[in-house]
Amino acid sequence: MSTVSTRAPAPAEDPTQTRRPARKRRGVREKQWPAYVFLSPWLIGAGVLTLVPMAASLYLSFTDYNLFDAPRWIGLRNYSEMLFDDPRYWRSVGTTLLYVVVAVPLKLALALGVAMLLKSLGRGRAFYRSAFYAPSLLGASMTIALVWKALFNDGGSVAGALSWFGIDTGGWVGNPDLAVYAVVLLTVWQFGAPMVIFLAGLQQIPSDLYEAAALDGAGRWRQFLSVTLPMLSPVVFFNLVLEIINSFQVFTPAFAISGGNGGPADSTMFYTLYLYERGFTASHMGYAAAMAWLLLIAIGVITLILFRTSRTWVFYADEEGR
Template sequence: MSALTTKAPAPTDQGPQQPAPGKGRRPTREKQWPAYVFLSPWMIGAVVLTLVPMAVSLYLSFTDYNLFDPPKWIGLRNYTDMLTDDPRYWRSVGTTMLYVVVAVPLKLGFALGVAMLLKNLGRGRAFYRSAFYAPSLLGASMSIALVWRALFNDGGTVSRVLDTIGIHTGGWVGNADLSVYVIVLLTVWQFGAPMVIFLAGLQQISPDLYEAAALDGAGRWRQFISVTVPMLSPVVFFNLVLEVINSFQVFTPAFAVSGGEGGPADSTLFYTLYLYERGFTASHMGYASAMAWLLLIAIGVVTLILFRTSRSWVFYADEEGR
């Protein structure tokens, strides 16, 4: 008889078996489609209402377009005429820069001062916070701007009050040296939005920091410089960026105070007001489109400068010890 040899079966334990492709696992795209459905209104709006108009505006900036005839390609002529042969353009730039430099620090300073007063206020804080915030909701309307113009017009309330104390300025609206400050004061009056943000930031500062500073002999002013300002610097930076961007785009107050003409002597000819005049009054839509793109570039450059310089004065608590 021949000997029969048997072999032990080879081990089959090779770890967990992987499912075959396409089985036991739903494709990732099938899991993501609900997100695209919910995002689709925003995506459609961004394309139709933002990206497409921006592309059309960029094209029109290189054309001669009067809203009635087909656009005519002229290359860089709008930009060269604007920068080299339009003195009113540079006056609008100067007026806007003056407004930004004066209005933004005043508004933020006033908002921070009121926020610090409300921080230490016990009862009634919610009422005063709402009352101070209300002008931010109302101040951008045309009706409030017209009321403001009436207050500072010749024979208005402001001129009469100043006359009673011996300050004879006349109407600010008709004074080329003072008219821009009517709009500045209207902007400062709308300090409610940055004030609320400042108040939220102040409430996040630990009282232990003030107690430690007081133990070291620091007075209120020293505590403000050494504790409040550094700890609040991210909030200051946030408000600063928002207010600078908004100030470059101011339009409604300038239109209402000047009657849409930027007077007297172009003293209230803000950039956006001149853009509106060139586009919709003079029907030079190509020129206005070029102005809009230069404004976008200018805002981008200023914002980039603010972000670059913020590294030297903005303090973030989570960066300590890095």
């Protein structure tokens, strides 16, 4: 007995349905090309001025290159010499770490303190904000660094002012124990940029929180710890990351104050200054490239650690709704 299939025939495929996704993708591409045209200067600049030099630097870090002869491949020799056979390299690392550990907290503390004072001001806030911000624009120049060196040199104004109070330190620039702190103070003096960011963050904290804390009996110090710092923690984190990254790359003040040689007794031999010396003074550009890549890796690791640990102390007002 034969069976008759009752299955309905499959509907014929509409060719317009298959063409529609292709037309849609083509339309999207046609709408995107103006964006790529406007982005092309940045894309070309990023490739030519950043990616290509980075690739060349990575290659040179594995070579013996003196700026005059062709690079000669030596593998990991630059890295092994740096890590195991170069005591000046580790002195530069130690000096840079000391500078970062001392300068960054002092700079951020001063910036936050001045920002809180400016927030409480009525008249003249714009003037003082500009006045405190000005050193951030001027302090990175070689001229200001040379003036700073004169202030902290033997017979300079700082030594004379301290001797007036019975503190005889002599010139800081020539003292191996104090020279690095002259660079630290120059950095701390340039607190204007993080101060402006702190001030903007303080102005965003609702006043209702302070009123509620005052009703609960909290004093100024308790309000600062329980309201200001938690609400300002994203701004603190932002400034902390930027200042640490910038501090690891300090060069101009160290070069000017030390005369370019990291003296006295390598007390101001910062990492970037030693990199410059090996690359352009000693013409060991392959070694300098290896130093640059280790610095990049170190900054990346420290930044990653900061982001990982920020989950425990950075508070975002809208995090409960996310």
